[in-house]
Amino acid sequence: MQLATIIKAQDTLGPMSAKRSNAPTLLDCERVSKIYHGRQGPVIALEEIDLTVPRGEFLSVVGPSGCGKTTLLNLVAGLERVTGGRLSVSGEVLNAPLTDVGIVFQDATLMDWRTVLDNVMLQVEVRRLPVEPYRARALDLLSNLGLEGFLDAYPSQLSGGMKQRVSIARALVHKPSLLLMDEPFSALDALTRDKLNVDMQALCLAEETTTLFITHSITDAAFLGDRVVVMTPRPGRIAEIIDIDLPRPRPLALRETPQFGEYTGRIRTIFESAGVL
Ligand SMILES: Nc1ncnc2c1ncn2[C@@H]1O[C@H](COP(=O)(O)OP(=O)(O)OP(=O)(O)O)[C@@H](O)[C@H]1O
Ligand SMILES: [Mg+2]
Numbered sequence: 001m002q003l004a005t006i007i008k009a010q011d012t013l014g015p016m017s018a019k020r021s022n023a024p025t026l027l028d029c030e031r032v033s034k035i036y037h038g039r040q041g042p043v044i045a046l047e048e049i050d051l052t053v054p055r056g057e058f059l060s061v062v063g064p065s066g067c068g069k070t071t072l073l074n075l076v077a078g079l080e081r082v083t084g085g086r087l088s089v090s091g092e093v094l095n096a097p098l099t100d101v102g103i104v105f106q107d108a109t110l111m112d113w114r115t116v117l118d119n120v121m122l123q124v125e126v127r128r129l130p131v132e133p134y135r136a137r138a139l140d141l142l143s144n145l146g147l148e149g150f151l152d153a154y155p156s157q158l159s160g161g162m163k164q165r166v167s168i169a170r171a172l173v174h175k176p177s178l179l180l181m182d183e184p185f186s187a188l189d190a191l192t193r194d195k196l197n198v199d200m201q202a203l204c205l206a207e208e209t210t211t212l213f214i215t216h217s218i219t220d221a222a223f224l225g226d227r228v229v230v231m232t233p234r235p236g237r238i239a240e241i242i243d244i245d246l247p248r249p250r251p252l253a254l255r256e257t258p259q260f261g262e263y264t265g266r267i268r269t270i271f272e273s274a275g276v277l
Pocket of ligand 2: 069070071182
């Protein structure tokens with residue numbers, strides 16, 4: 001299905017918050033803390049994080065550099081262990097890397113010697129999933145991401161934005177319950193970033209994946225998020241969780257409206273009072 005069709009199909013939907021109000025919990029953090037023990041002594045990266053994320057939610061996390069955003073993502077992915085509190089996914093306390101997950105990093109991290117389609121299919125091969133149905137899904141995702149004409153291209157032939165689109169398709173091809181994104185658009189120019197914001201929204205609405213989207217950008221956080229978690233400077237705590245009660249699909253022009261400005265203004269005020277801005 002093309003993005004335009006997906007957006008049209010979503011035209012009648014209200015805010016995702018209305019849809020998710022009865023959804024079961026996917027991710028639960030109870031007083032989660034993380035202390036690293038380095039050469040310079042202990043570093044408190046995260047302190048007493050309380051967070052409940054229902055299935056299907058798009059949750060943005062915004063905060064200054066060093067406040068523990070990547071640490072939070074690594075804990076949720078099971079790549080790091082909590083040092084305090086309890087973190088569970090689908091009701092199970094995590095004690096190994098999560099497998100039902102897709103991750104998008106700041107850099108696309110594609111295999112230079114594999115084509116676009118083969119980079120996406122790598123996820124399927126590593127997981128030993130049946131090739132045919134997942135190949136069809138990979139083609140569908142790449143088409144929805146505007147890459148249908150580049151299936152046989154190599155990463156060196158793609159722009160930064162296109163590479164990031166491939167990594168998004170790779171992260172979603174196996175239908176993970178949870179999509180983790182760590183500043184996926186930060187290396188992109190403003191126009192490419194805007195387009196990806198719109199396409200990402202359409203994709204997430206169509207896929208109904210639960211998404212944890214980490215960003216430095218107040219605008220991206222509010223545009224994409226059902227809620228925005230605003231973090232304090234280190235040690236990272238949650239300053240506030242803001243419900244973004246704006247209907248979807250959200251057009252880019254929404255960012256120019258007073259309602260949107262109220263949300264971004266509120267986040268900015270939190271950062272100002274924490275001495276970040
Ligand atoms: N493996 C580690 N060992 C020791 N300290 C670490 C380790 N990983 C992160 N830290 C520290 O924990 C804090 C949080 O780091 P983290 O990378 O989570 O921040 P961040 O919010 O993602 O920052 P940025 O926005 O710059 O990516 C930082 O002070 C960092 O130096
Ligand atoms: Mg980080």
